Amino acid sequence: MTSDLVARIVESGDLSEQWTPTFERVPRENFIPEIIWDEERQAVHRADAPHRWNQLVCADAPVITQLDDGAETGPGYISSSASKPSIVAMMLEALDVAEGYRVLEVGTGTGWNAALLADRLGDERVTTVEVDPVLAEAARKALADAGYHPTVLCGDGMAGSPASAPYDRVIATAAVQRVPYAWVEQTRPGGRIVAPFGTAFHNGTLLRLTVHGDGSASGRFGGNVGFMWVRDQRTPHGAVEDRVRPEHDYTETTTEVHPYEPVADFDASFVVGLQVPDMKSTVVHDGEPAEGRFTVYLMDPDSGSWASWRVTPERVGGYRVRQHGPRMLFDELSAAYTWWQQTGRPAHTRLGLTMTAEGEHLLWVDEPGRVLSRG
Ligand SMILES: C[S@@+](CC[C@H](N)C(=O)[O-])C[C@H]1O[C@@H](n2cnc3c(N)ncnc32)[C@H](O)[C@@H]1O
Structure with missing residues (x-):
């Protein structure tokens, strides 16, 4: 990522002193594939259009890196992207990591976020899971080329990764409509889960859950983050x-x-x-x-x-x-x-979610006792 963009994100207040050196050491462009797509879903080949490729990669915007799960043809559904840098910064800040913390990331994508985590915490403390084998392999290579070796697994991140649990932090970079209980189980009491959370009707906001000693987890929503869905929670298409x-x-x-x-x-x-x-x-x-x-x-x-x-x-x-x-x-x-x-037209930040030890979702307003819906 250009230092200009890092400076702009710092200026906007999304990036703290703790993360700035990491963002400067880990350029986003090293993780972006040679072929990407613009907003009109037109392919941009780095070799043929280096200026356009650079423009897309150096902007504070998501970069589309895969369509239709990698199929040659399809409706043009975005199935992987490098997230918008200021949102990556905001989510890493929300994760609230400290030295020695062990982190699980769900949704490796290009590997850039995993590289940022590995730079800050050390390779051995970062596990990242990607459902798409081609993307997982490309991320592993980009990470190794950049000198980072976190554990990159190919599989369904909804199951977490019990082998390296417990984690201090879990971060999802694909959106959920339900938080899988495996993430709660694999996070230590007092640990945190940060995930984009939406519905079929609403793209989503960021959920920050704290895991409690009794096997439950609770926390509030806050922030405008629109992500692609995890694979098994995609909403059906159709005109x-x-x-x-x-x-x-x-x-x-x-x-x-x-x-x-x-x-x-x-x-x-x-x-x-x-x-x-x-x-x-x-x-x-x-x-x-x-x-x-x-x-x-x-x-x-x-x-x-x-x-x-x-x-x-x-x-x-x-x-x-x-x-x-x-x-x-x-x-x-x-x-x-x-x-x-x-109810006083509550902002989304007045809403929260509790996951019980039985895996039930309770949505509430203002305090966990004021339940709005359960399921
Ligand atoms: C927005 S991208 C992630 C961006 C990434 N963190 C980066 O730094 O480039 C979301 C990724 O989540 C992956 N994904 C979707 N469902 C998943 C699942 N169930 N388990 C693991 N990865 C999943 C997608 O294949 C996609 O690559």
Whole structure:
């Protein structure tokens, strides 16, 4: 990573003195493959377009390093990336490591984050797990070329890595919708787990859990981090046309609720996603977004349920809502949004999660006793 970028991240307050020398010693570009993809999913070959490659790699932005799990063709789903440097810094700060700590990383990707950890803590204290064998091998090589030799394992990181447990810290660099209990089991009491946590409806925020002596773990959410999902928690794809069919029957009502808050506000939509499981949303604009003429589709791929919520600037008598299938998705969203409004419109930082020793997830607001949902 260029020292310019390191300086900018320091200036923005995301990188402390403890981590700065490590970021300066471990350049991100040494871990980025020769072929990457830009935001339009166009391949950029370092050999053919060195300037463009450098531009993408030296920016404070994620770099796409794999599409469609490495398949030659596919829909262009991002399956691996080098995370945005300022987010990497923010997550390592949240991890709160100290000399002598042993860390498990889930999601090796390029190996850059593992190199940063190995530089700070020592090779023997870092274990990293990558599910994709090609990526695991490439990361192992990039790490060795840069002079780092943490333990790089290829496997499902949801199972952790019991062989090197217990850990002082566990960090996931792929997002979860459920924290696997294996991570709690493999962290010592007083240890910490840091993971991007989201829902089918909301990209996610950062969860910081502290592990307790009784086998439970608890902590709060905080920070805007959107990551790709761990492989077995990906939400199903599918275009609106595949899920909302002309032959479907539906009920029709109207609402005074505009989607701006329940769908687009970071805090409101986080709560909606937590309370309305497995619901995805897609916004389809009629023309330019500025015209304000669009339909929000809410879809549950498993049950086939959907709702459409029509927004036009010249609405008369409320916005039209259609609902199809066994789940009334708009009604569920509306109830969750009302709860958020009536609870004082809590910021996501007022929410937390407790994992019991039995692996149950309790979501709460303000304090562990005020449970919002369990599952
Ligand atoms: C955002 S990338 C990680 C970035 C990485 N830490 C770096 O420094 O480049 C997420 C990675 O998680 C991996 N992954 C997804 N599910 C996984 C799982 N169940 N176990 C281990 N790795 C997983 C993906 O293959 C991908 O490489």
